[in-house]
Amino acid sequence: xxxxxxxxxxxxxxxxxxxxxxxxxxxxxxxxxxxxxxxxxxxxxxxxxxxxxxxxxxxxxxxxxxxxxxxxxxxxxxxxxxxxxxxxxxxxxxxxxxxxxxxxxxxxxxxxxxxxxxxxxxxxxxxxxxxxxxxxxxxxxxxxxxxxxxxxxxxxxxxxxxxxxxxxxxxxxxxxxxxxxxxxxxxxxxxxxxxxxxxxxxxxxxxxxxxxxxxxxxxxxxxxxxxxxxxxx
Ligand code: DC
Numbered sequence: 001x002x003x004x005x006x007x008x009x010x011x012x013x014x015x016x017x018x019x020x021x022x023x024x025x026x027x028x029x030x031x032x033x034x035x036x037x038x039x040x041x042x043x044x045x046x047x048x049x050x051x052x053x054x055x056x057x058x059x060x061x062x063x064x065x066x067x068x069x070x071x072x073x074x075x076x077x078x079x080x081x082x083x084x085x086x087x088x089x090x091x092x093x094x095x096x097x098x099x100x101x102x103x104x105x106x107x108x109x110x111x112x113x114x115x116x117x118x119x120x121x122x123x124x125x126x127x128x129x130x131x132x133x134x135x136x137x138x139x140x141x142x143x144x145x146x147x148x149x150x151x152x153x154x155x156x157x158x159x160x161x162x163x164x165x166x167x168x169x170x171x172x173x174x175x176x177x178x179x180x181x182x183x184x185x186x187x188x189x190x191x192x193x194x195x196x197x198x199x200x201x202x203x204x205x206x207x208x209x210x211x212x213x214x215x216x217x218x219x220x221x222x223x224x225x226x227x228x229x230x231x232x233x
Contacts, residue, residue: 006128019158040134045095138200
């Protein structure tokens, strides 16, 4: 296999179902490594938001494809907060509602959306020095990533965490609704035809149901250090 030279470091892929803790873990791991974190779920959310906002039906594949041609998503750091811009519009908070989660799960199954974001993610990570989190990073976006993790937790535990996040943000939801939303997204993300959620054969599985965030990040960091020292020899 061709070994790519990545001048800024290795590519770390973190995949797994929604609510497993990928975002927090990816952010902390990226900080410890001095790498850039790329939240690919936020990119799918931003695309879904703009499509809905533009009144483009998901069944109108030609319309979706045309929209994706000019889609530009970028991250910006502002006063320590990571902001998401889609076509120059700040969508950071708009993309985090339960409705957007379900809509994004459906939107992200569409081929034109996946093709556009696949290319954008590969461009962002190509030079290395990145931690990418998503569903298909280790299988499709960077199958040659030097380090791959598959982070899971039980449906109940993931729903409980999501529920607490939503309540803290002032959303009115019930735990039962959140369990059912999480289960529905799992189903949509795993059963879609293109780039479904799947553990790469060479990914390290980590179950976060009973572990604290710090322990998970420490285990991941140690694994990355091993890869990095092997790379230097
Ligand atoms: O990680 P998240 O919950 O913000 O992701 C939102 C949706 O985007 C999720 O339902 C699946 C989809 N997604 C995807 O299909 N591929 C990725 N690499 C990242 C997210």
